[in-house]
Amino acid sequence: MGLVEKVVTWARxxxxxxxxxxxxACNACDIEIVAALTPRYDIERFGIQLKGTPRxxxxxxxxxxxxxxxxxxxxxxxxxxxxxxFVVAVxxxxxxGGVFDGCYSVESGIDKVIPVSAYIPGCPASPKAIIxxxxxxLASLEKKEEKNKK
Amino acid sequence: xTKEPDIQNSLIKKFGFLEGKIRIPRERRIFADAxxxxxxxxxxxxxxxxxxxxxxxxxxLDEGATLGFLYHLAREDGIMLSIKxxxxxxxxxxxxxxxxxxxxxxxxxxxxxxxxxKVEGLPEGRRYPLSDDWPVGDYPLRKDWxxxxxxxxx
Amino acid sequence: xxxxxxxxxxxxxxxxxxxxFSVTLSGEKxxxxxxKLGYNHRGIEKACEERTYTQDVYLTERICGICSHSHSTCxxxxxxxxxxxxxxxxxxxxxxxxxELERIHSHLLWLGVAGHEVGFDTLLMYSWxxxxxxxxxxxxxxxxxxxxxxxxxxGVRRDVSPEQAKQILKAMDTLEERTxxxxxxxxxxxxxxxxxxxxxxLSNKDALKLxxxxxxxxxxxxxxxxxxxxxxxxxxxxxxxxxxxxxxxxYGRTLVRMGELMEAYSIIRQIINNMPDGPxxxxxxxxxxxxxxxxxxxAPRGEDLHYVKANGTEKPERVKVRAPTLxxxxxxxxxxxxxxxxxxxxxxxxxxxxFSCTDRLTGVRQQGKRSKNVMRWEDLHSYSxxxxxxxxxxxxxxxxxxxxxLK
Numbered sequence: 038m039g040l041v042e043k044v045v046t047w048a049r050x051x052x053x054x055x056x057x058x059x060x061x062a063c064n065a066c067d068i069e070i071v072a073a074l075t076p077r078y079d080i081e082r083f084g085i086q087l088k089g090t091p092r093x094x095x096x097x098x099x100x101x102x103x104x105x106x107x108x109x110x111x112x113x114x115x116x117x118x119x120x121x122x123f124v125v126a127v128x129x130x131x132x133x134g135g136v137f138d139g140c141y142s143v144e145s146g147i148d149k150v151i152p153v154s155a156y157i158p159g160c161p162a163s164p165k166a167i168i169x170x171x172x173x174x175l176a177s178l179e180k181k182e183e184k185n186k187k
Numbered sequence: 188x189t190k191e192p193d194i195q196n197s198l199i200k201k202f203g204f205l206e207g208k209i210r211i212p213r214e215r216r217i218f219a220d221a222x223x224x225x226x227x228x229x230x231x232x233x234x235x236x237x238x239x240x241x242x243x244x245x246x247x248l249d250e251g252a253t254l255g256f257l258y259h260l261a262r263e264d265g266i267m268l269s270i271k272x273x274x275x276x277x278x279x280x281x282x283x284x285x286x287x288x289x290x291x292x293x294x295x296x297x298x299x300x301x302x303x304x305k306v307e308g309l310p311e312g313r314r315y316p317l318s319d320d321w322p323v324g325d326y327p328l329r330k331d332w333x334x335x336x337x338x339x340x341x
Numbered sequence: 342x343x344x345x346x347x348x349x350x351x352x353x354x355x356x357x358x359x360x361x362f363s364v365t366l367s368g369e370k371x372x373x374x375x376x377k378l379g380y381n382h383r384g385i386e387k388a389c390e391e392r393t394y395t396q397d398v399y400l401t402e403r404i405c406g407i408c409s410h411s412h413s414t415c416x417x418x419x420x421x422x423x424x425x426x427x428x429x430x431x432x433x434x435x436x437x438x439x440x441e442l443e444r445i446h447s448h449l450l451w452l453g454v455a456g457h458e459v460g461f462d463t464l465l466m467y468s469w470x471x472x473x474x475x476x477x478x479x480x481x482x483x484x485x486x487x488x489x490x491x492x493x494x495x496g497v498r499r500d501v502s503p504e505q506a507k508q509i510l511k512a513m514d515t516l517e518e519r520t521x522x523x524x525x526x527x528x529x530x531x532x533x534x535x536x537x538x539x540x541x542x543l544s545n546k547d548a549l550k551l552x553x554x555x556x557x558x559x560x561x562x563x564x565x566x567x568x569x570x571x572x573x574x575x576x577x578x579x580x581x582x583x584x585x586x587x588x589x590x591x592y593g594r595t596l597v598r599m600g601e602l603m604e605a606y607s608i609i610r611q612i613i614n615n616m617p618d619g620p621x622x623x624x625x626x627x628x629x630x631x632x633x634x635x636x637x638x639x640a641p642r643g644e645d646l647h648y649v650k651a652n653g654t655e656k657p658e659r660v661k662v663r664a665p666t667l668x669x670x671x672x673x674x675x676x677x678x679x680x681x682x683x684x685x686x687x688x689x690x691x692x693x694x695x696f697s698c699t700d701r702l703t704g705v706r707q708q709g710k711r712s713k714n715v716m717r718w719e720d721l722h723s724y725s726x727x728x729x730x731x732x733x734x735x736x737x738x739x740x741x742x743x744x745x746x747l748k
Binding site: 061062063064065066067068069071072075076077089090102104106107135136137139140141142143160161163 | 379380381382383384385387388391399400403404405406407409450453465466467469470473476486487488717718719720722723
């Protein structure tokens with residue numbers, strides 16, 4: 038189980054706190070994010086915790102294509118997070134707008150509003166893909182940190 | 188399929204002008220075309236005498252010179268009656284039916300926001316569903332509406 | 342009058358947080374409630390006009406990820422009616438099968454969410470664990486856990502093999518056993534019953550007047566279910582009970598949904614055992630002749646309605662969608678009348694709203710005062726649990742008990 042080993046490795050170094058935000062999604066990605074927390078995938082055993090406020094979070098996990106109504110809320114949440122902070126776009130909609138690309142009420146992707154650190158495509162992104170994406174992000178940050186130390 | 192023709196006949200008996208304006212495409216579906224002047228009385232009759240006690244939704248349509256408003260009513264036995272109004276697009280005024288169906292509130296606001304209908308008698312309230320900063324007078328569901336490129340970078 | 346809200350960060354008069362709910366309190370009692378909607382408005386109806394019917398099958402599926410099959414089936418039914426297509430019986434049975442599987446996953450999801458809202462988190466963990474049984478079945482049948490893509494205009498895109506049918510029946514046995522356990526908890530555990538009873542009351546008269554649909558309406562004694570009253574797909578050929586209840590409150594809504602789970606298992610067994618042979622789809626021309634149709638579907642949340650108008654081209658003239666939550670949201674204000682702020686999370690969760698509840702903002706104002714504080718959903722959630730703990734309803738023990746029993 039290579040995935041488990043990878044996760045346990047960085048969990049020892051860092052256990053990120055995440056905040057989940059839905060920017061107008063159909064909820065499919067949201068329930069897969071929550072499913073990642075439940076017993077079968079159980080992301081919590083790796084130290085990943087879902088927090089309620091952006092002020093305590095390291096990673097902003099976002100779903101949805103960003104509707105016009107919610108755009109400034111998204112920015113506000115991002116601004117409230119302390120540095121260092123990272124954004125994960127979960128689902129094809131938050132990567133590029135998905136099926137809603139071109140709709141009049143939609144920005145078509147989170148990176149149109151805030152900088153994104155990792156993209157996890159899928160419609161919806163499965164819990165395995167979500168865990169994999171978050172692990173990849175954190176592994177790449179570890180590498181960066183090591184590089185900076187040298 | 189005896190109920191639908193009965194309903195059709197009752198409506199024509201009460202409102203002679205509906206003769207030829209009612210069609211039954213299949214079981215449990217009745218469509219009727221009405222004029223704004225007698226609309227409220229038809230709704231009241233349908234609700235009180237024909238037991239169409241549920242308003243499912245109101246569909247707004249852009250039909251070129253007119254705006255169409257399709258009121259979908261339903262009864263306990265599953266029969267749906269859809270009553271249509273056609274109003275001149277230059278002055279698309281309709282009266283609220285929240286007096287009969289309080290739930291009509293949100294559907295009527297949707298008509299105002301997306302199609303530019305003017306609903307008389309609707310109490311003060313927030314717009315739905317467009318965002319607060321959406322320009323007034325911009326009706327996305329109208330056929331001649333064009334998406335403003337680059338106009339939405341707030 | 343003591344203040345009840347917890348302010349979040351500095352309040353700048355210039356910064357306006359778009360909030361979704363606005364509550365006026367007198368002490369802790371809710372005097373006025375209003376919801377601001379539109380956060381999820383993506384302009385789907387317009388987008389449907391700009392895409393072909395086939396593309397719209399996939400677009401409507403993504404109106405809501407939890408009841409995606411409901412929307413795509415409702416849409417496809419309307420188009421098939423306009424085009425006067427005779428959909429093969431086997432396809433109708435498969436649509437019904439997926440529809441009931443969707444109802445199961447949605448109700449189990451709801452059970453977990455409701456548990457979470459009152460502080461009964463073990464229920465969330467275990468009901469979502471059981472829900473994975475259904476997700477596996479759906480992934481096996483359709484290739485995806487959510488957003489199944491099973492519908493096409495004229496039928497369905499995949500067939501069910503005898504081997505898969507066997508697995509489905511096995512899964513139904515497992516889930517039925519587990520659901521019986523949840524029903525037992527709901528009918529025997531006083532902490533849960535106390536917490537949910539008398540909360541979010543909606544009288545039968547108000548439910549009818551305000552146009553409530555689905556389990557929300559049925560828990561107030563409104564005997565209405567599109568599957569029975571206006572049958573579609575294969576529902577005319579299966580036997581099932583419409584579950585109603587007379588508690589008129591959140592407890593009633595819980596019982597109704599659990600009853601519907603049991604019925605869903607029964608419907609699925611009938612579907613599997615009586616599935617007719619034959620093709621799973623017929624070819625339908627790309628251009629749909631001019632016409633209109635109204636299609637209804639009993640989604641897990643209630644009646645879903647699609648109106649489609651065709652104009653002889655490959656793209657629809659108009660697609661109107663009325664999702665069930667829109668009908669039910671108008672009852673929430675009535676349900677919260679004279680209740681306290683601590684009831685807000687579970688009352689809203691009990692209508693099973695189709696917007697993500699993880700980050701809603703509530704504006705709370707004391708009657709007579711002009712300034713307002715904004716509470717995040719998470720804080721409202723914590724406040725609500727703390728309030729009830731102080732009033733004698735604590736789920737700590739029940740959480741421990743359930744964890745021990747279900748291990």
